[in-house]
Amino acid sequence: MKCGFFYAAVVFTSLFLIFSGCAGAPEKAEEVAAPADDVWALLGKGDGSAKDYFLGKVDVHAKDELGRTPLHYAAETMDANLAAFFISLGAEVNERDNEGQTPLGISAEKKDAAVARLLAGAGADIHLPAQNGETPAQTAIASPDISFLRAILTASSAESTDGDGRTILHMASFAGNVDAVREILAVDGSTDKRDNAGKNALDLALSRPDSRNHMASAELLILSDGVSDSDIYPYFAPAVRSANYNIRRADGMTAMHFAAGLGHEGLISFLVEKKADVNIKNNSGAAPLHEAARSGNISIMRMLLDQGADVNAQDAKGNSALHIGIPVNAHEEAVALFLQRGANPNLRDEHGESPLHILITLNRSPRIVEALLDGGADANIRNIDGKTPLYLAVENNRVSLIPLLTARGADIFAADNEGLSSFDRAMLGREPALNALINAVTVLQSDSAGNTMLHAAVKNRGEPALIGRILDQKALVNARNKEGDTALHLTVRLNQRENGELLISRGADIFAPNSAGESPLYLAFSSAGNPRYWLINPQTVRAKDGLGNSVLHYLAQWKLDAHIPFVIESGVSTETVNATGETPLFAAVKFDGTSTIRTLLDAKANLNARDSLGNSALHAAVRWNAANSAAVLLDAGIDINAHSLSGKTPLHDSVRLGISDLETLLIEKGAGLEVRDSEGNTPFMEAVMAGYVRSIDRLAEHGADPMTRNIRGDTPLHIAVAGERSDLVNPLLHMGVSIHARNTRSRTPFQLALHISSRMVSVLLTKDRINNPDDFGNSALHIALQEKVPANILRVIIDQGCRLTAVDSNGRTPLRCAIDAGMWENAKLLADSGSDPFSTAADGKTPAEIALAAGENGLNALFSGKAINARDSSGNTILHYAAARRGNTTSIALLMTLGAHKDIRNIAAESPYDIAVRWNIPDNASLLE
Structure with missing residues (x-):
C-alpha cells in the first residue's frame, strides 16, 4: 500500500515538473503517431507501462487512426488507475473518436462504474450519446443495477440537461425508475426544474398513471415538495402528504374512485400496496367498482376484483355493478367477468328490477342477455309492477331478444299487476313481437x-x-x-x-x-x-354443391359405374364442370377409378378436357399420383405433351412433385424431354429447380439437354447456383455445363456464385476450369474484380490455383485491374500472393507505375508486403522508379518505411541513388544517399 502511494506521489511530482512551465491547460496536440508502434497496442492490452510514453514522449491528447485518445483506451480496458492518470495529465473527458464515442460512452456500454465515476467527477457530459445512440444518463436509468447511476451522479451532472432540457431526474421520472429517483433526489432535491416542453419531473411521473412505478416515483417527488398541474395531483398529493390513502374529497371521492373511473391501473396498484380500501364508498354509496363499471374499463374491474372488491356491493339506490349501464363495447365482457367472480344476477334495485330488466330496457345485444341468462338470471323475475323481462321485451319491441328469452323458459303467459301477460301485450301490438313469439316456440x-x-x-x-x-x-x-x-x-x-x-x-x-x-x-x-x-329430376340434374360438383362428379368419385348411364341419360352432361373447371372424368382420375374412367369414355366423355388452369386429366393423374388412371388415359390416346396454362406438361409436374414412377412411365411412353413451359423451362430444368438429383440423372440418361436455356437465358447451372445447391452443381459440371454461360442479363453462373458464397465459388472452380477464361478473355480473378468481390472471395480463387499472370484482352493482369479500379485491399492481396507489379499491359503501363502515380494508397497496396523489393526485367525495384522523375521524396520516404532496400542495383549496376543522380534530382538523391 505504501509503495503504491509513493509511486503515485512520484508520478504526480514528475507531472508537475513537466507541465509547471505551461500556462493554463495544454492545447490539443495534432493527431500524431506514437514514437513506437506498440504504444497503442500496449494501451489496448491495458499494459501499465504505456504510461511511460506520456511522460514527455506522447501527448495525452494524441489519437490513433480511429480517433481514440489514451483516455478512450483506459475506458475500453476498464482501467481506473490509467484513467485517473490521463485525467491528471489534462485529458479531455468529452473527446469523441471517429465514431462519435466518448470515454464515458464506453464506460456506459460496459457498465463500468469505477472509470465512469472518475470521468463524471472530471466533468464528463452524461448526456452525450454513446456509439449505440444511448447517453450515459439513459444507460444509468435503464440499468437495474443502481451502481452505475451512483457513479455518474454528481451535483453538476444532476443539474445538467439534455437537448430536450431534461435533467437526469426528468429522465428517471419519465422512465418510472423509483430507485433512480430516490438516488437523484438525495444528490439534488430540486423538483421544480422544467424541460423545453414546460414539464417538471412530477408532471412526467404523473403522465403515466398506468404504471405503478411511475406513481411510486411521483410519491417521492411529492414528498420532496413537488407540485403538478396534472388532474391526478389534487387526489393523489393529499393522500401522499397525509399518508392516508383513503382520504376523501368533499363529494366523498377518494383517489381510488378517481383511478377506477379513469382507468389508471398503475395508480390503483400503488394504492392497493398502500392498503387503500377497494370497497370504500362515496356520498352516493358507489364503490370504486361502480366507477370502473361506468367507465367500461375491464382491466380495472378485474384488478379491483382481484384485490377483494365486493362484486355484489350496492349503492344507495340498490344498484350493483351488474345494474350499471356499462358502455356497449365492454358490456358483454364485463357481465362475463362479474358472473365469473360470483355476481348475483337476481339482485333487485329500489324499483325491484334485476340486471336482466336493465339489459332489456337498454336494448343490449342478445349475446349480453344470453351471458346473463347463462349466469343464472331468472327469466321470469318480476319488478314492483309485476313485469318480467319478456314483458319488457315485448312492450319495448325488443324483437331480437324475444326468441332468446323464450328459449330460456320465459313464460309468455306470466301476467303483470294489471293482469296482462307478455302474449296479451304482443297481441295488442301485433307484429313484429307476435311473430317473434310464435316462431321461437314452434x-x-x-x-x-x-x-x-x-x-x-x-x-x-x-x-x-x-x-x-x-x-x-x-x-x-x-x-x-x-x-x-x-x-x-x-x-x-x-x-x-x-x-x-x-x-x-x-x-x-x-x-x-x-x-x-x-x-x-x-x-x-x-x-x-x-x-x-x-x-334425379330436372332440379337435381342442374344441382351443384358448394364446390360446383354435379351428381355425375359424385358418382364418378364413388365409382358407382352402374348408375352413371342413367344419370347421363337424365340430362347430366359428361362435360359439366365444377368451380375449378374439372369434368367428372377428373373426379374418376383423382380417385384412381380405372373402370369409371372407361365408363365415362364409353359415354363419349372428352378425353382431352381441360380444367380452368389448362390441366388435362393426365395432369390430374400426376397431381393425385394415380398411376393406374394415368396408364388408362395413355392407352386411350390422351395427349402426353399437353400444356397447361403455365405451359407445364404432365412430365413437368411429375418431375416437380418427385413422383418417380409416373416420371418413368411418361418418359417410357415418349413424353417430350425438351418441351418448355411458359418460362421456357424443360423438365430437366424443373428437376434442377426441384433439387431432385435422380430425376436429373434419369432425364440426362434419356437424352435431355443439360445446356438448355429458359426465356431468361438461364442454364440449369444458373438455377443450381442461385439456389445454392452444390449437390446439383457437381453433376451438372460433369455433364459439361459452362460456368461462363451468359443469360439475357449477361450474367454467368460464376458471377452469381461470387455474390452467394465462397463455398459455391470453390465448387465451380474445379481444376479443369480454374484457368479457363470467359468469352472476353477474362480469368476467374478478372471476373471477381469486375464484380467487386470482397478480399475473402478473391483469396478463395487464388487458393484454388488461378494464375496470377493471366491477362485479359487488354493485356492487363488481375493486379493491374485491381489498381485501375482503386481496389486497394484486393490489390494488396494479389501483390502479396506473388502477382508481378511490373507486368506491362497493352497501354505500356505496369501496376507499379500506376501505384506510384496514385501515391500513398497505391504504394501501400502493392508494396507494403512481399513485393517491396521485387524487380522488373532490368533488375529495377520500385525504389529505382521512385528515384527517377516518376517519384518524389514523399513516395521514396514511404517506400523506405515499407522496407525498400536502397542498396539494390539493377542489371546496369545502378542503385536508386545512381538513378536519382543521373536524372539530376538532388532531393531524391539526398534521401537515397
Whole structure:
C-alpha cells in the first residue's frame, strides 16, 4: 500500500515538473503517431507501462487512426488507475473518436462504474450519446443495477440537461425508475426544474398513471415538495402528504374512485400496496367498482376484483355493478367477468328490477342477455309492477331478444299487476313481437336427439300438406339432428318420394353429408337393389354443391359405374364442370377409378378436357399420383405433351412433385424431354429447380439437354447456383455445363456464385476450369474484380490455383485491374500472393507505375508486403522508379518505411541513388544517399 502511494506521489511530482512551465491547460496536440508502434497496442492490452510514453514522449491528447485518445483506451480496458492518470495529465473527458464515442460512452456500454465515476467527477457530459445512440444518463436509468447511476451522479451532472432540457431526474421520472429517483433526489432535491416542453419531473411521473412505478416515483417527488398541474395531483398529493390513502374529497371521492373511473391501473396498484380500501364508498354509496363499471374499463374491474372488491356491493339506490349501464363495447365482457367472480344476477334495485330488466330496457345485444341468462338470471323475475323481462321485451319491441328469452323458459303467459301477460301485450301490438313469439316456440325447437318438427313429421309419415305448413313457418329445410341427418336423409331412407320431392323443391340439399359422411344422394344410389331414382329430376340434374360438383362428379368419385348411364341419360352432361373447371372424368382420375374412367369414355366423355388452369386429366393423374388412371388415359390416346396454362406438361409436374414412377412411365411412353413451359423451362430444368438429383440423372440418361436455356437465358447451372445447391452443381459440371454461360442479363453462373458464397465459388472452380477464361478473355480473378468481390472471395480463387499472370484482352493482369479500379485491399492481396507489379499491359503501363502515380494508397497496396523489393526485367525495384522523375521524396520516404532496400542495383549496376543522380534530382538523391 505504501509503495503504491509513493509511486503515485512520484508520478504526480514528475507531472508537475513537466507541465509547471505551461500556462493554463495544454492545447490539443495534432493527431500524431506514437514514437513506437506498440504504444497503442500496449494501451489496448491495458499494459501499465504505456504510461511511460506520456511522460514527455506522447501527448495525452494524441489519437490513433480511429480517433481514440489514451483516455478512450483506459475506458475500453476498464482501467481506473490509467484513467485517473490521463485525467491528471489534462485529458479531455468529452473527446469523441471517429465514431462519435466518448470515454464515458464506453464506460456506459460496459457498465463500468469505477472509470465512469472518475470521468463524471472530471466533468464528463452524461448526456452525450454513446456509439449505440444511448447517453450515459439513459444507460444509468435503464440499468437495474443502481451502481452505475451512483457513479455518474454528481451535483453538476444532476443539474445538467439534455437537448430536450431534461435533467437526469426528468429522465428517471419519465422512465418510472423509483430507485433512480430516490438516488437523484438525495444528490439534488430540486423538483421544480422544467424541460423545453414546460414539464417538471412530477408532471412526467404523473403522465403515466398506468404504471405503478411511475406513481411510486411521483410519491417521492411529492414528498420532496413537488407540485403538478396534472388532474391526478389534487387526489393523489393529499393522500401522499397525509399518508392516508383513503382520504376523501368533499363529494366523498377518494383517489381510488378517481383511478377506477379513469382507468389508471398503475395508480390503483400503488394504492392497493398502500392498503387503500377497494370497497370504500362515496356520498352516493358507489364503490370504486361502480366507477370502473361506468367507465367500461375491464382491466380495472378485474384488478379491483382481484384485490377483494365486493362484486355484489350496492349503492344507495340498490344498484350493483351488474345494474350499471356499462358502455356497449365492454358490456358483454364485463357481465362475463362479474358472473365469473360470483355476481348475483337476481339482485333487485329500489324499483325491484334485476340486471336482466336493465339489459332489456337498454336494448343490449342478445349475446349480453344470453351471458346473463347463462349466469343464472331468472327469466321470469318480476319488478314492483309485476313485469318480467319478456314483458319488457315485448312492450319495448325488443324483437331480437324475444326468441332468446323464450328459449330460456320465459313464460309468455306470466301476467303483470294489471293482469296482462307478455302474449296479451304482443297481441295488442301485433307484429313484429307476435311473430317473434310464435316462431321461437314452434318450428325452431328440437328434441333431445336434435330432431326438429320437420324431422318428426317425416318420421311419422306426415302428409305433404303438413310438411308444407311447417316449411311455410320458415323451418330450416336443411336442419340436422345429432346424427347429422336432414329431413331429406329420412325421406330417402324411408323412400317417401312425395315428401322428398317437396323438400327438394323447397331447397333441401342432396349433397349435405351427415356425421357418417352420407349425403341423400349417396343413400339414394347405394341402396342395394332399390336405388331412389326419383331423386334425379330436372332440379337435381342442374344441382351443384358448394364446390360446383354435379351428381355425375359424385358418382364418378364413388365409382358407382352402374348408375352413371342413367344419370347421363337424365340430362347430366359428361362435360359439366365444377368451380375449378374439372369434368367428372377428373373426379374418376383423382380417385384412381380405372373402370369409371372407361365408363365415362364409353359415354363419349372428352378425353382431352381441360380444367380452368389448362390441366388435362393426365395432369390430374400426376397431381393425385394415380398411376393406374394415368396408364388408362395413355392407352386411350390422351395427349402426353399437353400444356397447361403455365405451359407445364404432365412430365413437368411429375418431375416437380418427385413422383418417380409416373416420371418413368411418361418418359417410357415418349413424353417430350425438351418441351418448355411458359418460362421456357424443360423438365430437366424443373428437376434442377426441384433439387431432385435422380430425376436429373434419369432425364440426362434419356437424352435431355443439360445446356438448355429458359426465356431468361438461364442454364440449369444458373438455377443450381442461385439456389445454392452444390449437390446439383457437381453433376451438372460433369455433364459439361459452362460456368461462363451468359443469360439475357449477361450474367454467368460464376458471377452469381461470387455474390452467394465462397463455398459455391470453390465448387465451380474445379481444376479443369480454374484457368479457363470467359468469352472476353477474362480469368476467374478478372471476373471477381469486375464484380467487386470482397478480399475473402478473391483469396478463395487464388487458393484454388488461378494464375496470377493471366491477362485479359487488354493485356492487363488481375493486379493491374485491381489498381485501375482503386481496389486497394484486393490489390494488396494479389501483390502479396506473388502477382508481378511490373507486368506491362497493352497501354505500356505496369501496376507499379500506376501505384506510384496514385501515391500513398497505391504504394501501400502493392508494396507494403512481399513485393517491396521485387524487380522488373532490368533488375529495377520500385525504389529505382521512385528515384527517377516518376517519384518524389514523399513516395521514396514511404517506400523506405515499407522496407525498400536502397542498396539494390539493377542489371546496369545502378542503385536508386545512381538513378536519382543521373536524372539530376538532388532531393531524391539526398534521401537515397
